[in-house]
Amino acid sequence: MPLINIQMIKGRTLEQKRKLIETVTKAVCDSVNVSPEKVRIVITDLELENYSISGKLAIDKDN
Amino acid sequence: MPLINIQMIKGRTLEQKRKLIETVTKAVCDSVNVSPEKVRIVITDLELENYSISGKLAIDKDN
Amino acid sequence: MPLINIQMIKGRTLEQKRKLIETVTKAVCDSVNVSPEKVRIVITDLELENYSISGKLAIDKDN
Amino acid sequence: MPLINIQMIKGRTLEQKRKLIETVTKAVCDSVNVSPEKVRIVITDLELENYSISGKLAIDKDN
Amino acid sequence: MPLINIQMIKGRTLEQKRKLIETVTKAVCDSVNVSPEKVRIVITDLELENYSISGKLAIDKDN
Amino acid sequence: MPLINIQMIKGRTLEQKRKLIETVTKAVCDSVNVSPEKVRIVITDLELENYSISGKLAIDKDN
Numbered sequence: 001m002p003l004i005n006i007q008m009i010k011g012r013t014l015e016q017k018r019k020l021i022e023t024v025t026k027a028v029c030d031s032v033n034v035s036p037e038k039v040r041i042v043i044t045d046l047e048l049e050n051y052s053i054s055g056k057l058a059i060d061k062d063n
Numbered sequence: 064m065p066l067i068n069i070q071m072i073k074g075r076t077l078e079q080k081r082k083l084i085e086t087v088t089k090a091v092c093d094s095v096n097v098s099p100e101k102v103r104i105v106i107t108d109l110e111l112e113n114y115s116i117s118g119k120l121a122i123d124k125d126n
Numbered sequence: 127m128p129l130i131n132i133q134m135i136k137g138r139t140l141e142q143k144r145k146l147i148e149t150v151t152k153a154v155c156d157s158v159n160v161s162p163e164k165v166r167i168v169i170t171d172l173e174l175e176n177y178s179i180s181g182k183l184a185i186d187k188d189n
Numbered sequence: 190m191p192l193i194n195i196q197m198i199k200g201r202t203l204e205q206k207r208k209l210i211e212t213v214t215k216a217v218c219d220s221v222n223v224s225p226e227k228v229r230i231v232i233t234d235l236e237l238e239n240y241s242i243s244g245k246l247a248i249d250k251d252n
Numbered sequence: 253m254p255l256i257n258i259q260m261i262k263g264r265t266l267e268q269k270r271k272l273i274e275t276v277t278k279a280v281c282d283s284v285n286v287s288p289e290k291v292r293i294v295i296t297d298l299e300l301e302n303y304s305i306s307g308k309l310a311i312d313k314d315n
Numbered sequence: 316m317p318l319i320n321i322q323m324i325k326g327r328t329l330e331q332k333r334k335l336i337e338t339v340t341k342a343v344c345d346s347v348n349v350s351p352e353k354v355r356i357v358i359t360d361l362e363l364e365n366y367s368i369s370g371k372l373a374i375d376k377d378n
Contacts, residue, residue: 003321004319005319006317007318007319008316008317014246017246018246020346023342026342027338027341028321031339039242041240041241042196042235042240043238043240044107050105051105051316053102054099055084057080064133064135065133066132067133068130070231079157082157087150087153090149095138096142112203113233113234114127115228116228117228118211120203129229147307163305163306165305168302170296170302170359177356177357179352194256195280197284209284212283213279215279217272220272221260273370273372291367291370293367296359
């Protein structure tokens, strides 16, 4: 603990994911006083057709 | 806010997803008094082998 | 299935929750062709100190 | 109800998933006194690049 | 990993939760071949007004 | 998007939550190239009786 779930649009590179994990883990450790091995993060890559804002699918926003 | 996650069996068409997003967003706005741009929806398409009821995988129910 | 999780700021009345559940269930049934008893919805009431946009807690936005 | 989400690294066989669903459903029924048809389980198969412990992606742990 | 979320109606005793955790952890270990310290479980206790089936809140089913 | 859920044991101060939100939002923005207003974070405060590792409730670890 803490357990963290990050949902974001598909397409980030492995390098971006490495930086994301590293910096989010550090931010959590520094603010709520836990050690890194306690922090687990799950990333969910979302398809554009599986995310919406204001009743419109992200896939339709790009067309 | 509100943030909505919808988990359902894989296989719906893009058109069905469009209608789902539109009508769920409207239902939320009308009932809890928020504007559409506040409403975010994430859809998760589930494989039949990743969902179970009564201890049986959905994939085994169809066989 | 579908299973739906709705996270929203605490404070809605029971009456609003009734309307939310009724209309979201109908929207789901009408768009992805399932019967009502298949649809399960979980509501999470969020404290203002447990939700943030743009790096600011909702509780700090109201002050 | 209960609704159960299991996130685990991708790669388990169908047979392992069958046993997982069966035994977890039984464990839930026996401990919180519900009948099997009330128990729904969703499995999420995670890619190694989408899970981290201690700020390191699982994919990097294997290299 | 695996990470497990169990959502259930509020009201189970501590003893029931102990048995639930123990038996579900064992079931997971035995079926997907992991050791117990890898298994983390989160329980969410749901109010009757925050869960619905067939468009009806659980709180209204009991009245 | 991204949408982030952080589950952690109950008891952090408002000040710790402010720092957590601020630094996690910055970490996300810097690594996956989004602007702050796109980042939403939900915190779930867990009771000790609702979290387990290795089949033991956190509440029993402290006794």
